[in-house]
């Protein structure tokens with residue numbers, strides 16, 4: 338090649354590189370400066386060039402080589418920038434990270450507070466570590482009662498325990514206030530249960546308490562039933578009803594277990610209500626006079642009702658959740674379905 342041929346070839350190669358994309362630039366690198374490339378061959382052929390022409394020839398080839406190499410290198414860095422450019426392209430649709438949703442148990446507790454709020458109930462709170470008096474004694478539960486057993490309850494020594502129910506918040510509320518009292522108390526409760534599809538050692542309840550003065554404002558079981566019926570309709574749908582079954586709790590007399598009509602089969606019988614048409618959701622009753630005495634109320638001057646719902650139970654039937662453990666695993670595939 339003569340010097341002018343090199344000059345021309347160099348101009349052609351740079352023009353070729355100028356219009357190449359990143360992949361084509363790599364092919365051109367091989368073509369010009371690769372091991373068997375055109376420029377590489379010229380460098381190898383230098384020894385055959387007459388001595389006097391060699392310096393000028395050598396300079397021309399080296400300059401061509403560096404110009405081609407620089408142009409090709411520029412291509413690949415443009416390509417890299419191009420990739421970053423895609424991320425920085427503000428016209429592209431954004432990445433959607435998704436909104437969080439409230440946990441089913443939180444929803445049930447908040448909705449319950451809202452429903453009872455309409456009826457004049459406020460929310461009361463109490464500690465998860467309770468003493469024997471609030472959790473048992475004041476609730477008329479004697480020391481030999483099975484719920485006080487070490488096998489059923491998490492005790493810290495002789496007096497303190499993880500509360501087994503939200504009922505002690507009734508005691509705290511009555512000791513700190515005078516009637517009328519209208520509160521609900523949502524919270525965590527603990528029992529030494531082995532975990533399975535329907536049991537957990539740590540679960541949630543919502544306590545309710547209404548106490549008013551006698552003789553002007555007597556409270557009756559019929560009041561309790563109408564309030565719970567209102568709650569059932571608000572929570573489970575307009576067709577829902579409640580029924581009471583006689584039961585025993587130490588802190589209420591009379592005591593009942595409360596069933597909601599099955600919202601799935603509307604009472605016809607299905608797998609969820611075990612063909613009965615009813616689902617047990619709460620315990621309730623008229624506050625026992627002995628409980629009033631323990632908190633310093635005169636049982637002749639007050640009357641009231643109390644109830645305690647299982648939050649997991651309501652969440653499971655409301656949202657059709659078959660296994661209580663799903664509520665604690667924090668699997669987004671499960672939780673996000675309620676979004």
Ligand code: DAH
Pocket residue numbers: 501502503504544545586588589619620621622642643644645646
């Ligand atoms: N504390 C009871 C339990 O854990 C539930 C309960 C029943 C609460 C009757 C009440 C009530 O307030 O009146 O099983």
